[in-house]
Amino acid sequence: MAWNLSITSQTLTYIVGYNVLRCAKVVLEGKVPELNGKHANPNIMNPYGYFPLHDVAERFSVDMIKLLFRHGASANVRTVADDVIENLLPLHVAVENACMHKYLEDNLSPMQYQPGYIYKLIHLLC
Template sequence: MRANPNYMTSLGYFPLHRTAQTFSADMVKILLRHGALANLRTSGERIIEGLLPLHVAIEDTCQHKYLEDNLLADESYRKGYVEYIYKLIHLLCLPEMKIFLDTIRLLAAHTDNVVDELWNYIEHGEIVPAAILLLAAQRRFRKLNGFDTIKNRIDDSIFSMIREGCGLQIGKYTKAAKQRKEKELRFYNALFLVRILLKSGEALDAYIQTHSEASSYQEVHGKVSAILQNYDVGPLGKGICVEELKWFDFFLPSASMVAIRLYIS
């Protein structure tokens, strides 16, 4: 009918934003096929400005009952416990999450600067949307060398914080020290997440695409755990904190390790 797929509504969003909200992968495909642009952002006083369709899909996925009920009240992430990361990955691999990940994967494939969008989540400590985007679009990140880019950015940020901390006389229990500690832990959590999905992401994605909708949580947990163990990124034990792991080689490149140790010494 020659309708304009990039027509802004009176509320300041576009058809693709609405479709992202309904998680209809088939409708996303139709709109993209007919010229819808995934890089258009919301605009106007009646809506949150600057949102891509990708943002809408990710943020609405974060509000899924399974994620909200199991993660919102979990404070272990703030303490750096990696069990939070494993719980998040297991939840995202549940059959009910597939339709959300499929929609996000499609949108991410047509979104420019998707690596920067991932970095924005990580930089602001938003581990859940970062995990959703990284798992859904991990194939594209591999093509864009996105894993290395993100790891390098995290590495640079951690190195900068450590160097800054060494150069400042900050009391252990001051507000500034606490904030720097929390930010550092968020980066280590993100780095741990990136490592897990770098090694096991393709296998997890293959499992998500093929497992039955009738799979129980226990079955999913067992199969996902087996995949993680097979790629040597499985749970290391309940209560382990990223702070205890942060000097391992898989967290920081060897060059940065040497530089940090030389700086400290």
């Protein structure tokens, strides 16, 4: 599949990092007239050495993970850079963060912090 891109990896990183589902859908589809048919590549590495799936796995965003998968994101992308731990899959990131109980207490809303939520996220990434 060829990508006709105008959406930079940095832009997509900000959109998924802030979990803005509507914006992510727009840039992944590229159907609005302002984008002239261009769209974001869900498998593009950002300047920091990781991919959109790593970012959303870190934030436990199941809905964003589903959206990225629907638009062709691969669960087999690995981190590559001096500034990050190399060779990590998005699954590694999700499991590592799931093990940090303090992270869960501080960052998940009460709606997200329910039995099975983390397991659902890890299942998606498998």
